[in-house]
Amino acid sequence: MSSIEATAPAIRKTALNAVHRQMGAKMVEFNGWDMPVEYPAAIGCGIIAEHMAVRTGVGIFDVSHMGDIRLAGPRALAAVQHISMNDASRLAVGQAQYSALLYPQGTFVDDVIVHRLGEVEYLLVINAGTREKDFNWVRDNTRQFECAVENVSDDFTQIAIQGPRAVDLLQKLTDADLSVVKFYWVTRGTVCGLKNILIARTGYTAEDGFEIYVPADEQTSTRVWNEILSAGIEFDAVPCGLGARNTLRLEGKLPLYGHEISDTINVWEAGLDRFCKMEKTEFVGRTALEKAKTEGVKRTLVGLEMIERGIARDGYKVLDGAGREIGYVTSGSPAPFLKKNIALAYVPPEFAAVGIPVKVEIRGQGVGAQMVPTPFYKRPKRTA
Amino acid sequence: MAYPTDRKYTKEHEWIQASGTTAIVGITDYAQQSLGDIVFVELPKVGVELAAGKTFGTVESVKAVSDLYAPASGTVTEVNGDLATSPEKVNQDAHGSWMLKLTLKNAGELDGLLSAADYEKFVAEEAGH
Numbered sequence: 001m002s003s004i005e006a007t008a009p010a011i012r013k014t015a016l017n018a019v020h021r022q023m024g025a026k027m028v029e030f031n032g033w034d035m036p037v038e039y040p041a042a043i044g045c046g047i048i049a050e051h052m053a054v055r056t057g058v059g060i061f062d063v064s065h066m067g068d069i070r071l072a073g074p075r076a077l078a079a080v081q082h083i084s085m086n087d088a089s090r091l092a093v094g095q096a097q098y099s100a101l102l103y104p105q106g107t108f109v110d111d112v113i114v115h116r117l118g119e120v121e122y123l124l125v126i127n128a129g130t131r132e133k134d135f136n137w138v139r140d141n142t143r144q145f146e147c148a149v150e151n152v153s154d155d156f157t158q159i160a161i162q163g164p165r166a167v168d169l170l171q172k173l174t175d176a177d178l179s180v181v182k183f184y185w186v187t188r189g190t191v192c193g194l195k196n197i198l199i200a201r202t203g204y205t206a207e208d209g210f211e212i213y214v215p216a217d218e219q220t221s222t223r224v225w226n227e228i229l230s231a232g233i234e235f236d237a238v239p240c241g242l243g244a245r246n247t248l249r250l251e252g253k254l255p256l257y258g259h260e261i262s263d264t265i266n267v268w269e270a271g272l273d274r275f276c277k278m279e280k281t282e283f284v285g286r287t288a289l290e291k292a293k294t295e296g297v298k299r300t301l302v303g304l305e306m307i308e309r310g311i312a313r314d315g316y317k318v319l320d321g322a323g324r325e326i327g328y329v330t331s332g333s334p335a336p337f338l339k340k341n342i343a344l345a346y347v348p349p350e351f352a353a354v355g356i357p358v359k360v361e362i363r364g365q366g367v368g369a370q371m372v373p374t375p376f377y378k379r380p381k382r383t384a
Numbered sequence: 385m386a387y388p389t390d391r392k393y394t395k396e397h398e399w400i401q402a403s404g405t406t407a408i409v410g411i412t413d414y415a416q417q418s419l420g421d422i423v424f425v426e427l428p429k430v431g432v433e434l435a436a437g438k439t440f441g442t443v444e445s446v447k448a449v450s451d452l453y454a455p456a457s458g459t460v461t462e463v464n465g466d467l468a469t470s471p472e473k474v475n476q477d478a479h480g481s482w483m484l485k486l487t488l489k490n491a492g493e494l495d496g497l498l499s500a501a502d503y504e505k506f507v508a509e510e511a512g513h
Contacts, residue, residue: 026420037447038420041475047446048421243420243447309468311424311444334423334446363442 014064015157015221025241031129033065036241043238050244051336054205058163059240060228063204063211064221066158067131069138072121073147080122083141083284084114085267087277091116096184096202098275100267101137102285106292108261108270110134113202115186123152125202127257141284157221161228162209162248164379165235170210172231174199183208192227194220204245206252207379244336251335251377253303253344259314259330260301260344266292269346271301299327299346303374310360310367312343317361318369326351329360335376342376343369387412388479392455392494393503399479400455402494408482409455411443414507416478419445425467425474427452427483432460434486436493441483443474456493458486 012033020027023043025036039045053059071079080088086099093116101109110130115123126134135151142149161170171178174197176189181201191197191212203209214224229237246256255261260270267276267289278286278293306312312332320326332343343360351358354373359366387393391401397415401408416422424444434440434454441452462485467473474481488494498506 026418041417046421247446309424311449313449336446 012065014062015216015218016062016064016225018218019222019225020062020239023239025239028242030242031065031127033128035065036062036239038241038243039239045238045240047241047243047247048336050238050240051247053236053238054163054207054209054240054244054248055337056164058161058165058169058209058232058235058237059205059244060225060232060237061160061162061240061245062157062225063160063245064157064216065128067126067128067134067151067153068156068158068213069124069126069135070121070150070152071124071138071142071147072118072150073145074120075145076120076122076147079142079145079147079149080114080124081281081283082145083138084112084124085276085283085285086114087280088114088116088122089280093118094186096186096200098184100261100272100275101134102267102283102289103263104284104288106266106268106285106288107263108257108265108267109137109263110257111255111261111272113200115200117186117198123198130257155216156213157216157224158211158213159225159228160203160205160209160211162203162205162207162240164208165237166207166209169228169232169235169237170199170212173227178210192224194224204254205248206254206375206377207248246331247333247336250331250333250342250344251337251375253375256331265346266297268292268297269299269301297349300349300352301330302345302347302352303372303376304329304332304343304345304358304360304369305372305376306341306343306360306367306369307357308368310362310365311341312345312360312362312367312369316343318345318347319359319361319366320351321357321359323359323366325361326358332360338376340376342372344374387500387504389500391500392497393500393506394453394455394497395506396451396453397507398453398455400494400497401482402456402488402491405488405491406461407456407458407486407488407494409484409486410482411452411474411478412503412507413478414511415443415450416475419443419448419450421446422471422474425471425483427463427467428460430460430462434458434460443471452483455497456486456491457489459489461485461487 020036024040186200198213318327327347
């Protein structure tokens with residue numbers, strides 16, 4: 001029997017593509033997907049307005065470009081444990097965790113959210129740009145386990161409802177009691193009249209929020225999207241594009257594949273130690289990580305804030321006081337909520353202490369910046 | 385968007401409004417719309433010589449960095465300092481937010497630039513792609 005490799009078609013569209021265009025969204029290609037980067041100022045949007053809505057109210061994102069892999073069968077837990085760095089044995093049914101798939105050298109295939117949906121059923125939510133690579137990798141590395149691996153990416157329209165008012169908005173549309181769903185837990189319920197919809201209290205905005213998984217046909221997806229927007233009017237909800245998604249995740253120091261994590265960056269460098277459980281059973285990448293831990297890291301991920309006038313951008317060089325190149329910016333942008341110009345960067349560990357001054361090379365000029373604590377933004381604790 | 389007919393335009397989306405040998409320069413409404421929320425404008429110092437078609441500064445939105453190109457050759461006599469602290473004014477009124485004043489080297493250079501009607505046609509084609 002020949003195995004079928006998953007390959008990516010030229011340019012992909014989510015089921016909501018026509019809706020975004022109709023709303024006047026500015027569309028861009030992102031990892032092979034035609035996606036909204038921001039919605040028009042004429043409807044109260046734009047990256048800054050969308051970002052602020054999520055920090056202070058609620059924003060709605062089409063994140064259907066994200067991929068989904070389902071693992072189910074008697075040995076599903078063993079399979080998940082083998083291919084991911086966090087300890088999935090700690091998950092109760094209905095619980096989720098941040099984790100990553102690693103290469104044998106301890107670098108990243110991708111970062112994932114692992115949901116335990118049933119006794120022996122797991123759902124991995126993966127990145128758009130790595131969908132096919134991830135699926136092929138998961139399938140190839142779980143062959144020895146009695147467990148079915150299914151690429152269910154195209155089954156769902158994934159909509160993220162994010163912000164402090166997300167819970168109030170979504171509660172209007174579902175019979176599931178959201179007040180009992182904790183952060184990084186999932187439930188099922190009727191949403192917009194659709195039965196048994198997966199509702200996860202997860203997101204990529206460093207804010208409270210939910211991600212719902214509805215059937216991917218255009219008619220259902222459009223209806224749900226519009227009902228969410230209508231229900232959100234009383235909360236001043238706005239549709240949000242990938243631009244705000246990026247600035248929101250950057251303020252919260254949530255990694256982006258190809259930037260803070262990649263196939264050449266290992267777990268220790270990325271500072272994701274607390275999601276990597278070395279004490280659990282063997283997993284792909286563990287041996288290399290053990291060795292890397294003994295050797296120590298040559299670079300580490302830090303947060304920078306510009307002191308002088310200028311915006312650090314992805315790929316810009318980081319210089320020491322004497323103007324020598326010491327590292328590079330992985331993600332840099334104005335931070336709309338913090339109203340500062342911030343960046344994540346890799347530098348040698350000796351530069352990693354808060355307060356150390358450095359420079360970022362912007363159009364040939366060294367512009368002053370300093371190390372600051374991360375995450376740049378932490379959402380305030382709210383009493384439920 | 386109606387583009388004012390009292391000035392000329394470039395395919396790089398700058399406008400230039402001349403009166404004799406002096407002129408003011410800014411970016412078009414189409415440019416501000418494409419860029420999105422503008423957060424940073426970097427302009428040359430007074431006295432700097434600009435060459436037509438060459439970059440003279442940078443405008444940055446949250447998402448993008450974009451070069452500014454001189455519509456004509458000349459010497460910078462004034463820069464709009466307001467934009468250093470309130471770059472969002474370019475979003476609010478692109479055609480009213482001049483970036484710099486120039487003494488033109490050769491006012492005849494403007495004859496080679498686009499009229500409002502031609503520019504409008506040009507951006508309609510560009511947006512259609």
